[in-house]
Amino acid sequence: MAEVRLREATKQDLDKIVAMLADDRLGSKRERYELPLPECYLHAFMAISADQNNELIVACRDNEVIGVEQITFTPYLTHQGGWRATIEGVRVSASVRGLGIGTKLIQYAIDRAKVRGCHLVQLTTDKQRPEALQFYQRLGFSATHEGMKLKL
């Protein structure tokens, strides 16, 4: 397999990122992938890019976007004023699953968390994705918490 490179996403990656988010059992019910992209995605991209505590990361192979994740760095008072990194929106293109791209994305986020001085990396994973739970457990994450959501 050609080398996989991870980097911050640019506006030019957005079509492919949203296509990945929509090409997913749960994502297909809640995303709206059409070209040109709905403006809501562009607004969100601008907000993420403008925030130094948020990073949108893509995995690329031969200049093609094949994976995505978002990392959020948050300062907290708890744990003696410790920063945390939160990973969200991890997706890998259907055509390249099982090749370790997801592992590379998570390892990259862990490395970024260390660079940013975080004491903890955290994420929530939908209980409808048991294979994702096992994936994160293999990478060292523990399911010590309940992930609770309230839709507005």
Add this chain to the structure above:
Amino acid sequence: MAEVRLREATKQDLDKIVAMLADDRLGSKRERYELPLPECYLHAFMAISADQNNELIVACRDNEVIGVEQITFTPYLTHQGGWRATIEGVRVSASVRGLGIGTKLIQYAIDRAKVRGCHLVQLTTDKQRPEALQFYQRLGFSATHEGMKLKL
């Protein structure tokens, strides 16, 4: 009971906030409450205050701080570029538990999430706190996700 008021925390509230964080079964193992406060808490407070996507909220009664929470607003690409509010570090002073202060804090966070245009309010709660799980369920949260943590 005198009226409970919720507002953004100031630096003058910090001693009392950290005292509350430390006066907790889990918090007592990981916080360091001594006066003057360790500088790490002041640094974290400054980082939170400087970030327009983070709000540290205190509940006060008769000008005494009796509760605290942190709300983080995050832009995401997922859910059609939807913002989320994340609640963390919720604590109520031991002397006033059971009086609805926690409910007021969460309701305040939900209201702030609506003002900020979020589509979702989320939090993780330690599986060692079953009473907290029930508290959040009564307020409408669903434990649809696993909350996974990796200590660095």
